Amino acid sequence: MIIYKQKDSAREREFSAEVVVVGTGAGGAVAGALLAEAGFDVIFVEEGGYHPTSSFSPYLAESQPRLYRDNGTTVIMGNPPIPFAEGRCVGGSTVINGGMAWRPISEVLDTWENELGYEMGEKGLDPYFTEVEETIHAKKQAPYSIGDDNRIMKKGAEKLGWEYLDNVRAQDRCVGANSCIVGCPTGAKQSTLVSYIPRAFEAGARCLTELRVDELIIEGGRCRGVIGRGVNPATRQDEERVIVRGRIVILAAGAIQTPNILLQYRSLRKNKNLGGNFLCHPNAKVVSRFPYDVKGWQGVSQGGQIREFRDEGIVLAENFIPPAVMAAQIHGHGDEVWETMRHYNRLIACGVLVEDTRPGRVTRSFGRPNARYNITKIDHERFLKGVELLARLHFEMGAEKVYLPFSNLTSIESPDQLPLIKKTQRSRSSLELFTVHMMGTARMGLSRRDSVVNLDGELWDLPGCFVADASLFPTAVGTNPQVTIMALAAKVAERIAGKRAAFLATA
Amino acid sequence: MRKRRALERIEEMRRPGKALRHPDDGYPIAPPYPVGPKTERAIRSVMRVLLPEGDAPRNPELDERVYRQMLVSLQYMSKSTAQGILSVFHLLEWIPVTRFGRPSRLSKLSRDEGSEIFRTIESSPLLPVRLLLLAPKALIFSSYFDQPEVHEALGYEPRKFTLDRIALRQRIIEHGDADEEDEIHHTEALR
Numbered sequence: 008m009i010i011y012k013q014k015d016s017a018r019e020r021e022f023s024a025e026v027v028v029v030g031t032g033a034g035g036a037v038a039g040a041l042l043a044e045a046g047f048d049v050i051f052v053e054e055g056g057y058h059p060t061s062s063f064s065p066y067l068a069e070s071q072p073r074l075y076r077d078n079g080t081t082v083i084m085g086n087p088p089i090p091f092a093e094g095r096c097v098g099g100s101t102v103i104n105g106g107m108a109w110r111p112i113s114e115v116l117d118t119w120e121n122e123l124g125y126e127m128g129e130k131g132l133d134p135y136f137t138e139v140e141e142t143i144h145a146k147k148q149a150p151y152s153i154g155d156d157n158r159i160m161k162k163g164a165e166k167l168g169w170e171y172l173d174n175v176r177a178q179d180r181c182v183g184a185n186s187c188i189v190g191c192p193t194g195a196k197q198s199t200l201v202s203y204i205p206r207a208f209e210a211g212a213r214c215l216t217e218l219r220v221d222e223l224i225i226e227g228g229r230c231r232g233v234i235g236r237g238v239n240p241a242t243r244q245d246e247e248r249v250i251v252r253g254r255i256v257i258l259a260a261g262a263i264q265t266p267n268i269l270l271q272y273r274s275l276r277k278n279k280n281l282g283g284n285f286l287c288h289p290n291a292k293v294v295s296r297f298p299y300d301v302k303g304w305q306g307v308s309q310g311g312q313i314r315e316f317r318d319e320g321i322v323l324a325e326n327f328i329p330p331a332v333m334a335a336q337i338h339g340h341g342d343e344v345w346e347t348m349r350h351y352n353r354l355i356a357c358g359v360l361v362e363d364t365r366p367g368r369v370t371r372s373f374g375r376p377n378a379r380y381n382i383t384k385i386d387h388e389r390f391l392k393g394v395e396l397l398a399r400l401h402f403e404m405g406a407e408k409v410y411l412p413f414s415n416l417t418s419i420e421s422p423d424q425l426p427l428i429k430k431t432q433r434s435r436s437s438l439e440l441f442t443v444h445m446m447g448t449a450r451m452g453l454s455r456r457d458s459v460v461n462l463d464g465e466l467w468d469l470p471g472c473f474v475a476d477a478s479l480f481p482t483a484v485g486t487n488p489q490v491t492i493m494a495l496a497a498k499v500a501e502r503i504a505g506k507r508a509a510f511l512a513t514a
Numbered sequence: 515m516r517k518r519r520a521l522e523r524i525e526e527m528r529r530p531g532k533a534l535r536h537p538d539d540g541y542p543i544a545p546p547y548p549v550g551p552k553t554e555r556a557i558r559s560v561m562r563v564l565l566p567e568g569d570a571p572r573n574p575e576l577d578e579r580v581y582r583q584m585l586v587s588l589q590y591m592s593k594s595t596a597q598g599i600l601s602v603f604h605l606l607e608w609i610p611v612t613r614f615g616r617p618s619r620l621s622k623l624s625r626d627e628g629s630e631i632f633r634t635i636e637s638s639p640l641l642p643v644r645l646l647l648l649a650p651k652a653l654i655f656s657s658y659f660d661q662p663e664v665h666e667a668l669g670y671e672p673r674k675f676t677l678d679r680i681a682l683r684q685r686i687i688e689h690g691d692a693d694e695e696d697e698i699h700h701t702e703a704l705r
Contacts, residue, residue: 009516009523012540061531062539065672068583068660069535072543072590080591080599080649087641151682151692158704180686183698184679192676193683194528205524211516241542243589299701305675306698330668334655340632340647341625345566348659351668375592414644415637436641 013217024050027253032099034476035259036199041500043210055096063190070189098200107487108145135494143177152183154306169315230472267376288444303327320362338417359393449478464499546585556607559621563628
């Protein structure tokens with residue numbers, strides 16, 4: 008058997024492999040596939056279910072429970088609270104993300120190189136980025152995939168003289184079905200479900216699905232496997248305990264779940280860096296109404312980005328969303344929301360993405376992760392500027408109304424009202440944010456004093472336990488993190504493979 | 515044998531389907547979250563105020579689907595989140611009495627009176643007060659605005675478009691590049 012469902016693992020109860028990989032998203036799938044190809048016996052443990060491309064549809068209400076952690080109701084606490092989304096399925100968040108495939112900007116990689124050495128710099132990481140980009144077909148979109156909402160952004164940026172970059176995306180002949188956030192139904196988006204996981208299976212890896220990892224097996228000071236609970240998909244109840252033994256454990260459950268697993272051990276909690284350095288690239292939505300049909304749901308989501316204000320920590324991007332998400336973001340209720348939504352085909356949705364200036368922290372209480380993050384005054388000012396810039400662009404392109412992410416200034420109808428943004432926005436709490444980029448909670452470093460794992464990805468305080476997800480990031484990457492997660496996971500896998508004999512001898 | 519099974523799995527993982535609302539991939543969807551009559555009354559009274567009327571699609575069968583879908587959604591949240599959200603529904607049911615000095619709870623008020631209270635909550639300067647409506651609104655709207663009648667009223671036809679694009683990609687894979695008429699244009703000014 009290759010893919011085990013909960014009822015299958017309930018029968019066997021105990022598994023063993025050389026490498027146990029927790030999570031099948033950008034980090035876990037890459038590390039697991041490369042190690043399987045290097046000859047390791049690899050077993051993935053995935054909390055979510057297995058949903059092939061043929062099961063994907065554009066219907067959010069049915070897709071969200073199948074593909075999203077907690078049905079998309081996860082929140083980072085702070086001022087303001089920030090809802091976040093992450094995948095819970097085979098392929099993890101790569102199944103539900105926008106598929107952006109940008110390397111970190113040069114300044115970020117220069118900082119990493121200065122602090123951590125050549126291997127973490129632009130040239131040192133280049134071979135890993137190249138391997139990943141080839142596998143996921145990282146490239147720009149073909150013209151037949153572009154929709155009118157992207158054209159508005161591009162033409163608007165050109166009019167205002169702003170730098171607009173066509174996005175590099177993980178896609179193979181993407182036709183712009185615009186269903187990225189509910190699983191690509193055409194198979195074009197190169198999530199790990201259709202890229203690295205198949206490679207892993209071809210090399211002999213197995214995958215336990217519907218199994219949530221609760222504990223690590225620690226014996227003789229080394230990590231020797233994981234213990235999980237089956238989650239019955241039909242009842243959502245916890246079922247049997249399943250033991251998965253391995254000589255190496257790779258945690259790739261994301262920057263919130265990975266520290267949550269580790270924080271239950273006092274010996275690991277002593278390292279105060281664990282759960283710290285929590286970064287999340289918060290973003291704010293701006294929705295605009297045009298006097299003509301745009302049908303933003305046709306054509307790729309996020310065909311490009313405006314990077315003109317990158318030096319100020321602001322990136323602007325189009326990001327269309329289905330009506331079920333859009334309606335929840337429109338201020339008001341009842342007939343007021345309908346009045347906006349009835350013009351759904353004339354709306355376009357965009358986001359202001361702001362680079363973090365102060366990290367938050369992930370802690371653990373009652374077995375669950377508790378993420379805390381407050382935006383700073385600088386972040387707040389960046390949001391105000393970013394929202395104003397987007398509104399200006401849309402008015403320039405003929406928008407008749409712009410809906411703003413502020414609870415006390417919900418929309419404006421002309422560029423003359425733009426100064427109202429600065430005038431009315433004094434408090435961070437009136438800002439409405441969202442994020443999908445969580446990072447940094449088990450950062451890589453040169454010593455346990457300032458990091459959680461070494462440059463091989465292995466925990467300073469728990470030999471045999473590695474991290475291969477966005478938790479590794481020493482700093483925010485300033486752009487979409489998928490390719491960086493994949494590259495660092497490839498690096499971790501290469502280090503493990505290079506020490507194969509030593510690891511297997513520890514059995 | 516194992517290799518052959520792996521290749522079959524890989525083929526299955528990549529093959530596009532029919533974009534069905536209820537795909538048959540062997541993954542059973544959980545039944546609705548069990549709630550008692552008081553909770554049901556609280557949810558339905560919040561639904562009554564939050565959902566649009568007028569020319570927006572509404573009928574008892576649609577409302578029932580929305581209600582059921584919401585309860586199914588609760589099953590996929592953590593228990594504490596689901597229970598927290600249900601508590602908020604109860605709080606909203608009683609808030610007219612406890613905070614707004616009305617003689618009756620939400621389910622006994624007219625829709626307009628309920629709407630007036632919700633407007634006060636939405637525009638409160640206090641973040642914790644505004645947050646009261648966040649989860650109920652997301653839960654109810656994500657279900658309502660994903661119903662076929664609502665899609666039709668919005669002029670949103672995602673399945674038809676998806677199937678067209680699946681066919682286009684297949685054609686590109688088999689015969690090379692796309693034609694100019696495969697491009698997506700709705701507004702001449704943007705060409």
